[in-house]
Amino acid sequence: MTAPSVEDLLRELVPQVLGVLVRRYGQFEGCEDAVQEAVLAASRQWPVDGVPNNPRGWLSTVASRRYVDQLRSDQARRERELANAAEAAPEVPDTDDTLLLLFLCCHPALTPASQTALTLRAVGGLTTAEIARAFLVPEGTMAARISRAKQRIRAAGSSFPGSAEPERLNVVLQVLYLIFNEGYTASSGSDLHRADLAYEAIRLARMVHARLPDDSEVTGLLALMLLTHARRTARTTPSGDLVPLADQDRTTWDRAMLDEGTELAKASLAGSALGPYQLQAAIAATHADAATADETNWRQVHALYLILERIAPNPVVTLNRAIALAETEGPLAGLALLSTLDSEERIARHHRLLSVRAHLLEKAGDLPGAYENYRLAAKATASVAEQRFLTARASRVKPW
DSSP: OOHHHHHHHHHHHHHHHHHHHHHHHOOHHHHHHHHHHHHHHHHHHHHHHOOOSSHHHHHHHHHHHHHHHHHHTOTTSOHHHHHHHTSSOOOOOSOOOHHHHHHHHTOTTSOHHHHHHHIIIIISOOOHHHHHHHTTOOHHHHHHHHHHHHHHHHHHOOSOOSSOOHHHHHHHHHHHHHHHHHHHSOSEESOSOOHHHHHHHHHHHHHHHHHSTTOHHHHHHHHHHHHHHTTGGGSBOTTOOBOOGGGSOGGGSOHHHHHHHHHHHHHHTTSSSOOHHHHHHHHHHHHHTOSSGGGOOHHHHHHHHHHHHHHSOOHHHHHHHHHHHHHHHOHHHHHHHHGGGTTOTTTTTOHHHHHHHHHHHHHTTOHHHHHHHHHHHHHHOEEHHHHHHHHHHHHHHOOO
16 A cells, blocks of 8 residues: 555544544543554554554554553553553454544633644644644644643543533534635635645545434535535636636536535435524535526525524624625625624624625725725735735726
């Protein structure tokens, strides 16, 4: 097996093996360290000697031995804990605790940033260096963040929840959505995309969906990711400049991904209740259904945002509804709705609000107002690609 194939296999096995150890020993922090050591050993040995017949069992055995070694070097550990751990390597059960592990990584005692980092490390199988590069922070900073997250889990009780607790599912979905959004539109840096994060979020969402196929919100989130990610190649020019949705070449959208996402979106709406991810997936499917931007059913998009705004009020939802409203009733109607967000501290000076207002002012013929808001939006974003796009728009409408 080639090195990339070994890497993919290890990434798939990491959460399963970690689940085995956490269920047996109940100490997330020590178990996670032991699994990472086992993965390092496998990454060196398997490409040379070949993958063992039972790679999951191999990793579980090696990780278990490393964990026992850790306990033996820690004289403060209780003798009973050492005696239990020093037994023969545990039989690897057929059950897969990956979902429970994901719930543990999204423990409510952690901040969203820590939940995201720990999920990518423990469930996604990414190294600390890979996570640090993805979020443009020094490796030492990310290592400290992950270490603090593991310590918090240990302090809060690091054993698995008794089951996939429903109250934590929303947190899990939110973390996966945060990972995807950071991959699809990077909040900072020179690149608009961070494809590795987006792909990892989709992989984890598929994993959750496989274990909870009847959950409409899980299905909706996976559909939303696929329908959104299908447009990735059309979102930038060869030089890396941003291309807005209305100007994208829709023939370059990933048709297979769109078809899968559309079917999932339809399936998610078959339930009796509506959730935010289902509605966002339905909106994305409406855009995907239009062969051109002019054929977009904006009235349907606006109606869906109106429902979303009622069940999950959020300034970003109102912002997006204003865009749809402007398409159906004109830019002045959209601007009037945007004005309701001026007192909303979470978004009042955000580059998204400024850029949308600039766009609608441009459509309304107010070029000085559009110029000023494009200029402010360019200053407010940390994304280099967005800065270039907004600065170019400002130059285009500059009234002198």
